[in-house]
Amino acid sequence: xxxxxxxxxxxxxxxxxxxxxxxxxxxxxxxxxxxxxxxxxxxxxxxxxxxxxxxxxxxxxxxxxxxxxxxxxxxxxxxxxxxxxxxxxxxxxxxxxxxxxxxxxxxxxxxxxxxxxxxxxxxxxxxxxxxxxxxxxxxxxxxxxxxxxxxxxxxxxxxxxxxxxxxxxxxxxxxxxxxxxxxxxxxxxxxxxxxxxxxxxxxxxxxxxxxxxxxxxxxxxxxxxxxxxxxxxxxxxxxxxxxxxxxxxxxxxxxxxxxxxxxxxxxxxxxxxxxxxxxxxxxxxxxxxxxxxxxxxxxxxxxxxxxxxxxxxxxxxxxxxxxxxxxxxxxxxxxxxxxxxxx
Ligand SMILES: [Cu+2]
Numbered sequence: 001x002x003x004x005x006x007x008x009x010x011x012x013x014x015x016x017x018x019x020x021x022x023x024x025x026x027x028x029x030x031x032x033x034x035x036x037x038x039x040x041x042x043x044x045x046x047x048x049x050x051x052x053x054x055x056x057x058x059x060x061x062x063x064x065x066x067x068x069x070x071x072x073x074x075x076x077x078x079x080x081x082x083x084x085x086x087x088x089x090x091x092x093x094x095x096x097x098x099x100x101x102x103x104x105x106x107x108x109x110x111x112x113x114x115x116x117x118x119x120x121x122x123x124x125x126x127x128x129x130x131x132x133x134x135x136x137x138x139x140x141x142x143x144x145x146x147x148x149x150x151x152x153x154x155x156x157x158x159x160x161x162x163x164x165x166x167x168x169x170x171x172x173x174x175x176x177x178x179x180x181x182x183x184x185x186x187x188x189x190x191x192x193x194x195x196x197x198x199x200x201x202x203x204x205x206x207x208x209x210x211x212x213x214x215x216x217x218x219x220x221x222x223x224x225x226x227x228x229x230x231x232x233x234x235x236x237x238x239x240x241x242x243x244x245x246x247x248x249x250x251x252x253x254x255x256x257x258x259x260x261x262x263x264x265x266x267x268x269x270x271x272x273x274x275x276x277x278x279x280x281x282x283x284x285x286x287x288x289x290x291x292x293x294x295x296x297x298x299x300x301x302x303x304x305x306x307x308x309x310x311x312x313x314x315x316x317x318x319x320x321x322x323x324x325x326x327x328x329x330x331x332x333x334x335x336x337x338x339x340x341x342x343x
Contacts, residue, residue, distance in 0.1 A: 053099070054092035056108045058228040059237060062207045065194070066112040073121065080116050080166075081123040086153075086176070086189065088130035095224055095231050095321070100216050102188040103130065103176075109188030109229050110210045110254070114174070116166035117196045124162040128153040134184065135160070137177035138193055139293065141167050149177045169197045170276035171250040173293045186215055186256045192295075194250055197279060204246035204299065207239070211263070211290070211312075211322060213255040220257055224321045225312065231321020235309075238325035243305050245331060249298040250276070253290035261322075262289045263298070264313040270300035287313060305330040 027039045068080030088103040105111025116122055128134045132155055137148035142164035145151065153160045176189035192208050212229055213222030224231045241247055253261045264287045271281035272288055276297040288296065302308070311323035 054090045054102055054104065054108060056092065056229060058230050058233045059239075061108070061110070061113075061228055062209070062239065063205075064113060065115040065206075065208075067115050068122070078117065078120045079123060080120050081125065082112075082114060083125045083127070084111060084136060085127045086130050086134040086136075088132055088134070088187065094214055094216075094229065098216055098224070100214055103134075103184065104188055105136070105191055109190075110212070111174075111189070111191030113192045113194060113208050113250075115194045115196065118167050118169050118198055120166045122162070122164055122166050126153060126160045126162060128155055128158040128160075131155050132184075133158075133178045134176045134189060135178055136162060136174050138162070138164075138174045139172040140170075140193065140195070141165075147177075152178055166195045168277055169195050169279075170273075171195075171252060171295050171297055172275075173252050173254060173295060175254070175293075182256055185254065186213075188212075190254050192250060192252050194276075201248070201279075202246060204248040205241055206248045206250070208250045209252075211251065211253045211255055211261050213258070213317075213322075215257065222255065222257055222320070225255065225261075225317040226321045227310075227324055232323060234324025238307065238327035240327050240329060241302065242331045243302050243328050246299060246301055247326075250295070251288075251290075251298060252295035253292065255317075256292065258314075258317075260289050260291055260314065261317065262287060262313050263310065265298075265300065265310045266308040267304070267306075268300050268302055268308065270298040273297040273299075302326070302328040304328070 029037060029039050066082060068082040071079045073079060084105050086103070086105055087107065090102050090104055091099050092102045092109065094100045102109045124136065126136055133152040135148035135151060135153055146162050146164045148162065151160060172193045172195070174191050174193050176184040178184050190210070192210060209227045211227055213225045215221060216223045227234060251263060255261045269284055269286045272283040272285060273281050274296045281299070305328045308326045308328065309323065310326060311318040
């Protein structure tokens with residue numbers, strides 16, 4: 001009981017008097033990659049940030065789409081309204097024992113996958129609850145004042161409403177566009193924006209993969225790479241799919257520092273639609289190379305059940321976390337009596 005009490009008091013002191021913990025050990029001065037001078041013990045990134053950790057489930061994120069709050073204008077136009085809140089004080093255990101100060105949209109890295117149909121009117125209520133200026137810059141077509149570059153949104157509850165028509169059809173990134181840009185992106189202020197064609201796409205098992213990396217020691221080189229933030233996650237938790245079922249992946253490369261990333265699929269080839277803007281695939285391949293914010297749509301079906309790797313063929317990236325497994329279930333067998341696999 002006494003132990004519990006002292007732990008509680010200790011924690012309260014750290015929460016309410018953060019300088020108290022700093023005073024306990026010697027502070028050293030470091031220059032970050034963006035030129036900022038920080039003082040830290042070096043043991044943890046920032047003693048202020050040790051009290052909260054981000055919960056993120058890559059399996060949930062994979063197939064989660066945010067269609068917003070839907071309403072109609074008198075002329076029949078669909079309006080989709082979203083609320084996105086930026087924060088920059090959270091810590092996430094991005095790999096066992098590795099804690100990193102993530103900057104988040106709606107509490108996660110990546111932020112929510114915003115989805116709409118071409119021509120819908122989007123209203124994005126942006127609130128900046130961070131300690132620095134942030135914005136949302138959407139890739140796509142919109143008026144200059146909605147670009148999230150020259151309209152910095154102040155910290156501590158600053159607000160801005162981004163309003164534009166969804167377009168063009170495809171898969172686009174969104175990210176903060178406040179300088180130093182690299183710093184705002186690598187900390188995690190990005191997400192995916194999907195614009196569906198009016199006529200829709202063929203039904204498929206759809207998923208989103210954001211290829212990202214983390215520079216945990218601020219030397220402008222990534223220490224970890226991943227599909228959807230957690231290194232090796234889909235290797236340890238294979239993605240279940242069905243044979244003879246169309247799989248559609250919206251893939252976006254958000255890796256900074258390294259000029260290229262790539263996506264190799266085992267035991268199969270995929271149709272690839274760069275940026276997803278064309279409804280006819282440009283390539284039939286098992287390998288695409290992507291520069292920063294380059295993205296596209298991959299479509300494939302597996303004929304043979306079993307376990308298949310997918311990974312960066314830039315081996316350094318796959319060995320540092322950007323690797324996963326598709327577990328292909330036999331559709332025939334599953335249709336005959338294993339309904340629990342049905343999605
Ligand atoms: Cu920012």
